[in-house]
Amino acid sequence: MMIGATALRAAFARRLSAMYGTEVPAYNALVDVAQDVNREVLARMGADAERLGTIDRVTAERHGAIRVGTPAEMQQVARIFGAMGMYPVGYYDLREAASSSVPVVSTAFRPVDAAELAANPFRVFTSMLVIGDRRFFSEDLERRLGEFLGARRLFPPRLLDLADRAEAEGGLDEADAEEFLTLATRAFELSREPVSRSWYAELERVSAVAADIGGVASTHVNHLTPRVLDIDALYARMGERGITMIDAIQGPPRWDGPDLLLRQTSFRALAEPRLFREDDGSVVRDHLRVRFGEVEARGIAVTPAGRALYDDLAAELDDALAGQRVTAGERNAVAAKLWEGRVPRTEAELIARDLAYFTFHAGDPRPGAAPPAGLATLLADGWVTARPIVYEDFLPRSAAGIFQSNLTSDGAKDVTRAGADFGAEALAGVLGRPLHDPYALYASIRAASLARVREELGLGREIALPA
């Protein structure tokens, strides 16, 4: 029997989760609490709790984060995820988004069409070092780091062969699928090899992220994030369990309007035992703090106009709080107030102002009656209903916040030097495949739903979206 991309992706997400749980037991605690909260929300809200995804989808839903060093490694990652129906979506420049030293650019590998997302939305935020960026790396360090990275091998050739075959043939037979999954999961385990103390420390002075990526000869899962339906409840409960969370929930505030985009929080990186090799050749036990646990609540995907509004409000919040020391609660209160003044309270108004993405669905047929023109009237008169499209991507500011909150030091960023040009096109070139635009993906899911409505209602002309 052939195991296709969807089944490979779901199985890989489960295996990675089992593996990560043995490596980072606090992750299991986070998953347990997330599932308790989800059950409670479902019991309290019923069908409304599933408006942004069925409980089965949400329960299985994870995102991972991994970090690689070179374009060649990034391209190999793209092949491995390609076998599982996960394609690069979006470009994130953390070099710009983070105030401390985070010398990476990133994308997210994820399914792109509605059916695949519904089956299993597993996504992996994947970052790549930009070692040619002089704000971070001197010429000399670039050369030595390039040599170190060029000499290592993250993924065995057999894994890459199986990945290519799976992608070309639409899957693998059972034995090959088993081997693919075993090799793929193993590639993301934490290495037991001793870490060179002086090399790691040299990179850490530049950037803790650079050390995590280039200080060792393998890669690993940095975190694996479950989805929760009430992140505020989860945050409080983790505190009760004695697990220290970072100060705040990143992203939109808690407020009484629709949930938009993405809210995330994490617990602080844990001290994990690692072996270190000293310059005199001796090997000693010590600790590294790089891996953490994160949890997220997902809301509705926003249009470019919705995103501009979100970014404006985030900037206004910064201005309003500039120079003040406030608690996370006070910050949320100020943010919620800003939102109440500017963000629609209802889904209907989000649609009317074209601020967020929805799919549209024809209601029961009404024999003899002629449907009215225009989406607004079709919705108002109950001919058509709307369902929100869940946000499947990430937020650069939150990502920078997540990176930063877990760094042991700020590192060093020489802002007087010019950065290396490394934009979305350069990243697409590295990947050797198209880099999808998230807005285009949401818009095409919406457009497909409108085309179905048009056909089902027998409308002659296209249904226009609000301008």
Ligand code: OOG
């Ligand atoms: C990735 C940080 C970004 C998120 O959820 O925004 C991220 C990393 O730490 O490697 O995972």
Ligand code: NI
């Ligand atoms: Ni994350």
